[in-house]
Amino acid sequence: MASVIFYQRTTKGPSKPVPIRVRVVDQRGQFYGKTHLELQPKFWNPKAKTNIGRLSKSEDFPESDRKYYKKEIEKLEKAIRLELQKVSEPNGKWLAEVIDRTAHPEKYEEKPVTLFEWIEKHIRESEKTNRVGYRMISGYNVTLNLLKEFSDQNREQPLNFNDIDRDFNIDFVEWLKTKNVGTKKAPKNYKANTIAKNIRNLKAFLNEATKQGVNSNMAFRDFKKEIEDTDTIYLTPDELQTLWNLNLSNKPHLERVRDLFLVGCWTGLRFGDLSRVRPENIKDGFIEIEQEKTKGLVIIPLHHYVTAILEKYNGELPKAISNQKTNKYLKDIARLSGLKDNIHITETVGGVQRSVKRQKWELVTTHTARRSFASNQYRSGFPAQSLMRITGHKTERAFLRYIRLSDKEHAKMLREHWLKQGNHLKVV
Numbered sequence: 001m002a003s004v005i006f007y008q009r010t011t012k013g014p015s016k017p018v019p020i021r022v023r024v025v026d027q028r029g030q031f032y033g034k035t036h037l038e039l040q041p042k043f044w045n046p047k048a049k050t051n052i053g054r055l056s057k058s059e060d061f062p063e064s065d066r067k068y069y070k071k072e073i074e075k076l077e078k079a080i081r082l083e084l085q086k087v088s089e090p091n092g093k094w095l096a097e098v099i100d101r102t103a104h105p106e107k108y109e110e111k112p113v114t115l116f117e118w119i120e121k122h123i124r125e126s127e128k129t130n131r132v133g134y135r136m137i138s139g140y141n142v143t144l145n146l147l148k149e150f151s152d153q154n155r156e157q158p159l160n161f162n163d164i165d166r167d168f169n170i171d172f173v174e175w176l177k178t179k180n181v182g183t184k185k186a187p188k189n190y191k192a193n194t195i196a197k198n199i200r201n202l203k204a205f206l207n208e209a210t211k212q213g214v215n216s217n218m219a220f221r222d223f224k225k226e227i228e229d230t231d232t233i234y235l236t237p238d239e240l241q242t243l244w245n246l247n248l249s250n251k252p253h254l255e256r257v258r259d260l261f262l263v264g265c266w267t268g269l270r271f272g273d274l275s276r277v278r279p280e281n282i283k284d285g286f287i288e289i290e291q292e293k294t295k296g297l298v299i300i301p302l303h304h305y306v307t308a309i310l311e312k313y314n315g316e317l318p319k320a321i322s323n324q325k326t327n328k329y330l331k332d333i334a335r336l337s338g339l340k341d342n343i344h345i346t347e348t349v350g351g352v353q354r355s356v357k358r359q360k361w362e363l364v365t366t367h368t369a370r371r372s373f374a375s376n377q378y379r380s381g382f383p384a385q386s387l388m389r390i391t392g393h394k395t396e397r398a399f400l401r402y403i404r405l406s407d408k409e410h411a412k413m414l415r416e417h418w419l420k421q422g423n424h425l426k427v428v
Contacts, residue, residue: 002026002084004077006035006051014042020073024080024095033095036103037072051077076102115160116151118214119144119205133292135272143201150175164206165219173199199223233343233363234375240265242337244305254336256318257329259309263317264369266303268377268391271366275320282310291392298392327365334361378403379413381420 003025010018017038024031043056043065051073055066079102080095087094101108123140126132132140150172151159159168176195182188203223209215235243244262248255264274272292281289287300302310310317320326339360346355370391377387384396393399 002081004051004080006054006073006077007046008039008041008044010041012041015040020044020069022076022080022095022099024084024090026084026090028090031090031092031095033092033099035072035076035099037069039069114158115164116144116148116158118161118209119147122205122208130295132295133272136293139197140201140205143198143205146176146198147172147202161206161209161215161217164202164217166222169199169220169223232371233360233368234372235265235339235364235368236372237376239337239339240305240372240376242339243333246333246337248333248336254329254333257321257326258333259312260318260320261326261330261333261366261369263306263309264366265372265376266305267300268370268373269298269300270370271320271323271326274317277317279315282315294392294394296392298390300390323366330364330366330368331361334364335359337361339364374399375403379409381413381416 003023005023005025006020007023008018008020010016012018017040019034020037020039022033022035024033043058043061045054045056048054052070055061055069055073057066076099080098083094083098084090119140123137123144126140127134127137147159154171154175155163173195176190176198179190180187181190203220206215206217206220210218240262243258246258248258260274263269264271267274267287269277269287269289270291270293273289276292277287277289281287282302285302287302287306288297290297341360343358343360343363344355345358345363374387374391377390378384384399388394388396388399391399
């Protein structure tokens with residue numbers, strides 16, 4: 001039976017880390033290699049009879065470190081013995097590759113051959129490592145399925161990296177504009193911003209593939225995400241007060257939805273994050289939570305409305321229901337509150353821009369809460385940079401897309417700013 005012996009060779013002092021080496025002996029000869037592991041000699045006992053026994057049991061050697069070295073040595077020894085059975089002529093070069101494969105398995109993974117295989121792999125890894133939230137994963141899968149459907153309908157061979165060029169972009173966007181996502185009786189097309197999200201996801205895939213050396217076609221960098229500035233509404237402080245005053249005691253299902261929505265209006269949290277807030281996230285008058293979408297930590301002070309709602313539900317937030325049901329109930333609540341102002345909105349559907357009139361209650365959704373928070377706090381004069389720390393926005397451009405103030409409201413903000421400054425020219 002072959003022997004696999006780990007050892008150190010050093011003339012350095014006991015406190016300077018040196019490599020852990022390995023000697024492999026069988027009937028075909030002896031082979032030496034240097035592992036990826038380094039350890040201070042004072043934590044290595046060369047007189048011990050077993051490889052694991054050579055790891056010091058000294059109190060100065062942290063148990064977590066000892067477990068790490070034990071795991072790595074056992075893994076490497078197992079790999080060497082396994083590969084030794086397969087190789088016909090082992091040598092030092094062979095041993096070095098076994099060590100490297102064990103230490104850096106990602107270097108030896110076969111790169112996916114096709115675009116779709118790589119995207120599927122990327123989505124799995126993103127989900128496994130919790131790199132992005134489940135909503136983003138869902139969006140990634142939608143984009144992948146659309147790409148596959150487009151490829152099946154328009155190409156003889158599946159799309160590959162080199163096919164993603166300017167002509168593809170034009171054809172894919174046009175296909176998305178005309179794709180019926182409704183029924184035959186009630187056809188429905190994608191809105192411009194939905195198309196833009198899919199182009200954004202595709203660019204994210206290709207950016208990552210380029211970083212990993214899988215893709216060399218840079219045409220995608222010129223693709224434009226035609227994001228439309230939709231006339232999404234926000235609710236003013238007076239309108240939020242109207243919601244608060246609405247008596248829903250005889251409709252507890254609406255009352256819970258209303259209360260959770262108001263918490264969103266005074267914290268700026270996304271619906272998915274609101275549903276994850278637990279008592280342990282509430283400390284010393286603040287909510288502290290890692291955002292699901294960005295993985296960034298946000299710290300938000302408790303507004304007195306939020307404090308009142310927490311007291312109402314014994315220190316917890318009302319339990320969230322599905323986003324779809326919440327949106328339906330919010331429209332009922334907004335209608336009962338009298339939010340019936342006529343709103344003219346402009347949207348592009350199926351590549352055709354149209355202007356439609358809606359009553360305000362029809363436009364209220366869970367996301368209205370986050371927009372209301374950002375718009376109201378910005379309107380109050382709270383610094384945008386500080387507000388971005390609360391909302392978790394990384395760029396001012398992305399943050400400002402949340403602000404829903406009219407030209408007149410911006411003018412009023414300037415007038416109020418002047419009044420606060422007290423700087424008035426004297427008329428002589």
